[in-house]
Amino acid sequence: MAGTTLREVLMGASRFFDSQGIRSPLFNAEALVQHVLGVDKARMLMVWNDPFPVEKVAEFESLVRRRGAQEPLQYLIGSTEFYGREFVVSPSVLIPRPETELLIEEVLKQRDLFAGRAPVIADIGTGSGAIAITLALEWAGAKVYAVDLSKEALAVAAGNAERLQAHVEFLEGDLISPLLERGIRPDLLISNPPYIPTDDCEELDAEVRDHEPRLALDGGPDGMYPYRILSQALPTLWPASGPAYVAYEVGIHQDIYVQRMIAKAVPCVETGILPDWQGIGRVIWGRRK
Structure with a gap:
């Protein structure tokens, strides 16, 4: 050469x-x-x-x-852009996707709902910390917790928070367990959890299947195990009164089912579905005013 x-x-x-x-x-x-x-x-x-x-x-x-062997570009260069900021990524974390920015936008629309006070936000399955860190930086005064089962993922997320000067408290554990153990009752529960059905994980593109962490992909037999756990816990997790909000990113064909989970868990809650650019129901939310 x-x-x-x-x-x-x-x-x-x-x-x-x-x-x-x-x-x-x-x-x-x-x-x-x-x-x-x-x-x-x-x-x-x-x-x-x-x-x-x-x-x-x-x-x-x-x-x-x-790269020719399908190793993701973001892992090779060690970073990716999300919501206008550079996040370090490694094979320990799922690579943040552009559609997750829709989740951020929908959450930030709730600032008027909590006007006059600093809410508590919990990001479940934080991975690189992209959601939690972005919300901490974009929502002044919010107290943000980020939960993940993986020590390696939390190390990446904590490094991103330090580099971007975001105030986030990281908790190790499975889904909502760390919140329950500490008595944390978030006003806003946010999650982009694993949502690929177990059998479908083997059918993913090689870049994802062979390189991204299976822990961040496999959502159980139908891909909806995390949503069941999170939604059923809302009456316990949310504060007893006042405004409260939940938002999930979901996979294809999961939107209606997850919306129903929220509605069933919290009667009279307002719910909605936000489609992505391809018309796929991508963000499911529930709101108590």
């Missing part, structure tokens, strides 16, 4: 990714070049015709091989 220009190296990687069935091959190649060289896209284009640094060749070729 000695003497080969950056442009030639990039286009070669893009062609290789295309041959391996990697979606958006040019984007992937550009992202790896920028990561290895430590430059943004503008700087990359400025040195487009310069020789690719010899001392960076081995690192770049290794990353290209790994």
Whole structure:
């Protein structure tokens, strides 16, 4: 590769990714070049015709091989963007998806419901901490707890909170257990839990199936085990009176069933379904005024 220009190296990687069935091959190649060289896209284009640094060749070729083998780009570069901020990710956590930003937007609409006081928010299954940290930064004064069963995930999330200067308290444990043990009664219960049916996990794309943590994917036989536990606990978890709110991200064909779970658990609660950009019911919410 000695003497080969950056442009030639990039286009070669893009062609290789295309041959391996990697979606958006040019984007992937550009992202790896920028990561290895430590430059943004503008700087990359400025040195487009310069020789690719010899001392960076081995690192770049290794990353290209790994990406061609379906290892997620976000794990290779060690980060991803979510709600306008950069979050560190590793194979210990699920990679935050753009549709989860819809969940954030829907939760932030509730600020008027809690006007005049600082609410308690609990994020169940926090993973990288993307939801909890974003809410802590966007909702001034809120007390935010983040729960996860995985020590490794909590370490990643805590690191993200420190780097982004977000005040979040992290709790280790299964679903709502840490909240119950500490007597924490959140005004807002938020979760993007595992929601893939167990048998369907083997049918996922290789990038997800072979690299993202199964603990963050497998939602039980029908994919709805976490929603049952969380929804049934709402009467106990929510404060005895006053406004309260719950919001989940769900998988395809789960929206109506999860909405019914909330309605059954808390009579007279107002519920709703927010579709994503493909028209799939993605965010299910319940509100007590």
